[in-house]
Amino acid sequence: MAALDASLSTVHRVRQDFVEQGLDAALSRRKPTGRQYRKLDGAQEARLAALACGPARWTLKLLAQRTVELEIVDSIGPECVRTTLKKTNSSPG
Numbered sequence: 001m002a003a004l005d006a007s008l009s010t011v012h013r014v015r016q017d018f019v020e021q022g023l024d025a026a027l028s029r030r031k032p033t034g035r036q037y038r039k040l041d042g043a044q045e046a047r048l049a050a051l052a053c054g055p056a057r058w059t060l061k062l063l064a065q066r067t068v069e070l071e072i073v074d075s076i077g078p079e080c081v082r083t084t085l086k087k088t089n090s091s092p093g
Contacts, residue, residue, distance in 0.1 A: 039080050040073060047072050048081065049088045 018026035060078035
């Protein structure tokens, strides 16, 4: 632990991976869990906000479908649209 500046749980996990799955599994990093990567970049967020603040009234599902139709993104869900619009300080009114 001290030589690698690692926690006891890390040493235990690596040791267990080595015993159960071999050297390659013990030395390879696991993909992070719980980390949410951004679906939209700044330009895409701006286009989504502009679309939502336009003259039409939108549901989250329709906004998600329209952003795909306009090829702003390849795919997006209504929940991602909601969180994106929530963090922008725009008002549709």
